[in-house]
Amino acid sequence: MTMNSNKFAKVLTRIFGGLFSVCFIFLFINIIVIGFDGKVDRRFDSFSKMFILLIFAVLTVGICAFYFYYTADKSNKRCKRIKTKAKFELTDINTKRIIFIGCGILLIAEFIFAMLTDFEPVADLHNIRRYAMYFSSHGNFDLIEQDYARNYQYLIRYPNNMALLLIVSLVGRLSYLISGHFVEFAPVVVNIFAINISVILTAFTAKRLFGNRKAVFVLAFCALFLPYLTYLPYYYSDSMSMPFLIGAVYLMVSAFQGDHRKSMCAKLCAAGALVFLGYKVKGSIIILFAVGVVLLFLKFRLKRAICLILVFTAGFGAIGFAYNTAVDAVNPITKQQYEEYEYPVTHWIMMGLKGLGKYDEHDDYYTRSFHSKQEKQDANVKVIKERVKKYKIDGLYNHMVKKAVWTWQDGTYYISYHNQKPKNDNILMDFLHINGKYNKAFQNYSSALQMFILLMICISALKTLVRPEVDEMLLLKGIVFSAFLFFLLWETRSRYLFNMTPLFILLMVDGMDTAKAFLDSLKKPGKHIAEQTTV
Template structure:
């Protein structure tokens, strides 16, 4: 790609992305039904806190700490252990009842326990569920292997709830460490330590995230993808492209909304100067081959290995699988984000009509709902989806509200249950930083748009590309704030660019006018 075309594409992207995130930030603040003024004040406090930390990271003492290998390792170890301890505390406090928070969660853990104790059954207990939702098969496979290890060590007396909590915490911890090492390669030692600290300070990591489900379990795989891409860019070794492809496949099979990462990666790779044309083709080919290989081979392994029973994958897919267009259809229902009647409608088509026909039917209903509203009504509906998706900086509240039999019985749990005084603290702290991230992301994009320097398709561009892609996906997908959880690392890194923009602006304002000598 020529330099002129690259510059044009990057400018066009930043124009669209900056406008989109300014719109997201102010729309979600203005139409925030809970307490728009209080949330705005919290966001201002969040920005001031991040600016203070950014100024600290530029100080001589902090820079000396970050550049000294021994002291830096101590700081990184302490931050990672503090994060690990906080996650473990939250997970253990939610240990007894975590399977009651979500029907999907209960099915996955019950099946994993069954297979861990008695592998190679004739048929899974809840086989139809995994035929219907195949993207949860990898999650089942991971939990099965983890539970099997615990069962081999502890026997029949093993506490599988504890095993699940530990696995979830280890995944969050691994994501945190991968995040730091990725940030260090792009931002340097000081700002990477700053980003690592901000991660530890962000309350949503200790709420619903400590419940072992796909949101948390998928996070290290998404970060592994970014880390491998970073190493690919720095070393230009095709093996890192292959590793990135494998990580991308595993991330996507754990969380469908990570499809955005796949598209963003493909776009980002096109902009990368990976050496000679032949080497670049080898890097991209390695990524594509491993991604396609995992997406193709894992379902075959799951259906034919016998660990979860042997079944005809194609026949079960045609009979049971929920079509992708079902989620597009349901996203256009004013009673969303999840609608029981829409689920019953799609479920009623299963077993009678093939998958491709069910896809067409759901797509027809999607277009019927869109066309039944005039242009202004569609704009208003889409705005409502944007607000409902991005206004909740806890990324979890709907998960706790929808469960009627989940009763907090500890001081820690009261932080995460709406209606308690402690939750008010959790909500304002989470939303303050969440909206600070959004506003700083928009500021960073705007600064790059106006920059006279040559724009680079660097790691920050990749983060901004992923966030913009998620914004576009949520315009047509289910509107759940929980789906944003996997993009928190990219929000934190994109916010660093915004902090740089505000720091540069402040320096320009404070700079004294140069006067000519008398």
């Protein structure tokens, strides 16, 4: 494998580390200052802020203390004697067994939790379910054409949900053929497996990046990470796309660590294919393709980099051709209809410049009032220019700060907006429902944990600034930072970050490792030497 060791790559990596550090430290500080005072998010107030900061402090001390103890070097004589008596060691095989057995147990818990917290789909998912139910019983998408005749063009305006519709429709059709009716819980089952597989892939990625012991820690953290439970009934693109993203990341990390050229090319090709599939389910995953190409240029010499990029692109393009061919065969929407009703990308940039940057009904009606895609785009561009001009530099800066804080501070990932029609009335919904008796506790804890994760990401970013390395961790950091920049421009909400939570967790571990190494370096030299002599 021909590595690129030139100074230019390290300089670019250090610059990236500086930008990453500045942006995320600034984000973290602003979350503390304005994130929970009720001005950015009405769910919080000064009383909530006090509790969130207190819980954050407890979580930071508790998680770090446990992690430092768990990963501490126990190679002294006493530990050696204990180790010789122990029958179980975290070998590669045992670690794999723990991951699969742990995720098997987690799968059972996920099914129970999903059944207890299931809810009626709202907003976009409601439309996906309508079309899937029709397809399950009729075997076609004629309902889309019927909606079009009734002047309702949801899927024409939002064709980005076509891949999700195909997944849910095929699952619904299968459930109909088996049971004779559309099984409401069937898509939830697919979502449960999507999240569970993502946890498995996250643990295996941690195994490659950090070793066996820390892979088990990541598995345990994922099992206790509330969003991986609360999102189970919500079978939308955010969770359905997650295994494609972390799967592609795992393959790329594995490819970078391997020495066999054919194996490396095969993994990069497969990673490119997963990136495309993930992109069709959730458009923001295209970030991974761009970051992957840049990293290949930085990591390898030019000729080798170009060859690997072509392999990566070939996987992306081949599966893209196959997918588009299949969709064209079943898609009832014509090119003329797309030309008349589909929203241009400028629509989401326009919405991203208003208020907190979230979905805006007035902007939606404004865009759809124009008769062609080009007219829509021209109208959007006009509004974008007007809003930027009205903001001026100071206003645009304040807008971006509030938008970033609103997007990144929410550790619930916006789930309480989507579960407003629960199918069950139990104590779990008292925590999860927006009007639940204990929802404040759920919001406060989730926000505090999100702050802890962001703090560790900040520390991980500083590591890249201080010690720039073109390694596998740079891939993860590049994706997360690119997502940060992307959602500064795009229409946004915290839910859009959910599929990247595996990367957040892996960067959290890297941040704790960096913090531990820094604290170890502060030990007195005499004490450090004494510890070494006792080993």
